[in-house]
Amino acid sequence: MDRNLIKRFTHFLAVVEEGHFGRAAARLGMSQPPLTAQIQMLERALGVKLLERTRQGARPTWEGEVLLPAVRRLEESALAVEALAREVKLGRRELVNIGCITSAMLKTLPPVIRAYRKQRPETVIAVRELDTSDAIEALRRGEIDIAFARLERDRFPIRIAPLATDRLVVALPDSDPLAAEDQIDIAALQDRPLVMLPRAISPAYFDGMVAACRVAGFAPVPAREVNSAMAQLALVASGLGVALVSSGMAMLAPPGVAFRPLLQRVEAVGVAVAWNSERENPICREIVQIARDIAVEQG
Amino acid sequence: MDRNLIKRFTHFLAVVEEGHFGRAAARLGMSQPPLTAQIQMLERALGVKLLERTRQGARPTWEGEVLLPAVRRLEESALAVEALAREVKLGRRELVNIGCITSAMLKTLPPVIRAYRKQRPETVIAVRELDTSDAIEALRRGEIDIAFARLERDRFPIRIAPLATDRLVVALPDSDPLAAEDQIDIAALQDRPLVMLPRAISPAYFDGMVAACRVAGFAPVPAREVNSAMAQLALVASGLGVALVSSGMAMLAPPGVAFRPLLQRVEAVGVAVAWNSERENPICREIVQIARDIAVEQG
DNA sequence: GCCCGGTGATAGGAAAATCGTATCACCATG
DNA sequence: CATGGTGATACGATTTTCCTATCACCGGGC
Incomplete structure (x- = not known):
């Protein structure tokens, strides 16, 4: 460039x-x-x-x-x-603010909130939908106290506790011939236009997906970039391409989209609970512990 | 700078x-x-x-x-x-940028894109998920060419074409006793904590919901505010409240959430297609016309 | 038709920014 | 202690960016 x-x-x-x-x-x-x-x-x-x-x-x-x-x-x-x-040069909250990526919104977050609410019914819980990179930033600035995002390691002052591994699945238009198969070989996606999220929004998703395609011998060709997981599904439903998405998105049942597992078991960076160690407080500790306990129960 | x-x-x-x-x-x-x-x-x-x-x-x-x-x-x-x-140098592509609110993402947008793509397969379509207020701003600034958002009238230079009326439905935790009913009297929500979007995000949704509650004799008490429709559903699934949402959200079929129609038929401001009259171009006109045609077909 | 004024383009030179090579300072390692 | 690797510093060359002055063109008014 x-x-x-x-x-x-x-x-x-x-x-x-x-x-x-x-x-x-x-x-x-x-x-x-x-x-x-x-x-x-x-x-x-x-x-x-x-x-x-x-x-x-x-x-x-x-x-x-x-x-x-x-x-x-x-x-x-x-x-x-x-x-x-x-703002960084100048350097500077309440209740418990939680940020959560779309794919964890319906799978990971509700049981955590339900359990926490049993223990602390008086704490106000605010939830914002954020992508991973925004969630990290919001943690640093103290705008949120806890994040559920796709992360794999600590980065001072952000600490994480992994909750689950995840897998990539294929999202296809339900009229697509490939949707007739129970599982899909990733190599079959070689010449298919892919609907992707920018790396900036979720680096872990992006890198995991690129790596999986490379192992299968090709570089993914982004036909489209969109700014949210929902928009990704909408373009798939519109017939503009296929997508590799986290299995958490398959919990939605949007019309026009079929989800199929990959033949190869492609591990993706799973959802972790994250917090800012410089702003750690008892509420954070409790929620993190609950999230961990639930993750263990669910295997 | x-x-x-x-x-x-x-x-x-x-x-x-x-x-x-x-x-x-x-x-x-x-x-x-x-x-x-x-x-x-x-x-x-x-x-x-x-x-x-x-x-x-x-x-x-x-x-x-x-x-x-x-x-x-x-x-x-x-x-x-x-x-x-x-791409522009190669003269091969025209680009159209579309912004779309969550609830129209899977119901309204895909058929429009499918139809347009049949007519103009060489046009590049970019889609972004935006809430209504951001979509208006993006139209003004020319960042998007077309928006699908919850709007009911023109505001120069933004012009709209209404596509559908919409109804509010109740989103409940699926374990909620009220979920056993086929239809729900809005008055039954009087003492229930409501999960709401801020007025700034979607004024039409907010005002329609408040008006319906007032007709039923009560003012809605926002127990929670969230920043997205997805987060709204997540809190419902978490048991933190119920929500009045547009019927389009029911298409997602998220786990842990039941959708029930209201006994009273509460009309809400529907989705309209919007464009900036100062930047009108043939592509905009075509997409608007397609969106209108599809809306008429769907009744 | 002529004149004027407004616009972006061209010309030539000066200033600023960016670059490269060579070297230095520091530190960890064997 | 010697070596090697890293980023920093020094100095000069090159490139880029800038300025003022002027030009070419064209439309509008008289």
Whole structure:
């Protein structure tokens, strides 16, 4: 990747938003001619014209329009990093806040909450659905006290207790020929478009899935990326691809989707309960213990 | 924003992933000393030490760990822009970004996508799960082209086409005595703790539910608020309360939860397809038309 | 038709950023 | 003690980015 292009994409966005090279330059704190030069360099590097220039200013070409949403997300990611860095520099809760990934929401969490509630009926329990990476971050910042997420090791100050191993299963459109089989050889997915979650959302899921495909001799080709496990299932139901998902998702019975186990028993990183050791308190300890006990009972 | 920092964040990520300045430099196609310099400039600019240096290489500090997920998202955004630019250059693809609320994810969206795909197999469809308020924002900013959300009227520049009416149903723990009934009088919920979504997430759902309870002579007491429909169901399954949810959620068939219709037919704001009239394009028009046609067929 | 003003593009040079090679400082290991 | 591996420092070269000044083009008004 040519990293010098990254900044230029944000310049492109400024011009689109201002619709005018001069005003965009002012906003970026520079003069107009070098901004023109940067946009032209970007266009040359991509081999695509991104802006139509008129006397009334500039507006995106069709190609520019297609790129725009992704460029916006890049800008927002950069702003998010910047904002987070500011907060980290400054360094700073109640009740028990639990974060939980989608696939643990209906399988792992309810029995834990039921048991905890028997012991501590007066504690307020708040639950948020979060993906693994957001859950880790929320633990660090003290926004949640406990997380149920797909993690395999401690990372100071986050401590974990593994609750279960997990397996990957195939989610298919129920009209798919492969759905007629009881089990599916992972190699059969070689040329199939895969609906995947980005690595950032759940690194363990992503790495486990990539590793399993590689062992079978191919690199998974992401046909689509989506931002949630539910969206993954929706695209499968829409016929846009198949997905390797955790077995926890098979507890849902969404119409249009068939779940099939893999012929190869592909272990995935299971759900663990996690907490921030710097913010450990009796409630945390109790919930963690309950989660462990239940995991042992369930084998 | 200091745009020169963006590239350096991606350098930081490479060092973390390699755990070694030398190997990270090789991966980035540069030599080690300037990489060291770039990281130090980044640390100085942020006023935060991001990496501990040891003889065995480098690993992130606590602060570095906190920033890491956001930096990963930045890197992936950049890769996504690059990948999309490549596709745009080849002129092969059009991209349509769709946002969809959870309850429409498996009921409304798949048939629309299936139909559209028959007409335009070369169009790339990207789907994101968003709640109603986020979907409106994303439409305004042009991050998505189409949204399926719970809306009842236009709000310039957002235009909508209603697709369906909807009804509220009761979600109960399946062991609940009330689950034995075929239909439930809403008044029976008067003293039951309700698991609710905040108004901000879906104003239409909230207002419809509050209105129905008031007609029955009581104000709903939110025992719990959660951030997603999935978390709502998880708390019901955990025995922490009951919920009034849209009938679309019953399609998930989650374990531990029973869905029962209300005795009173309580209409709720249904799912509508929405688009930004300032960014209207042929693809939007086609998808909106397909969604309408399907809604009419389904009655 | 002519003039004017607004827009982005071009030109040339200066400044800043980024880079490379060479070397250093430190530390663990044998 | 010698060696090797790591990141840091030093210095100079190269590349990138920037600025001011000016140009080319075009539409609108008179």
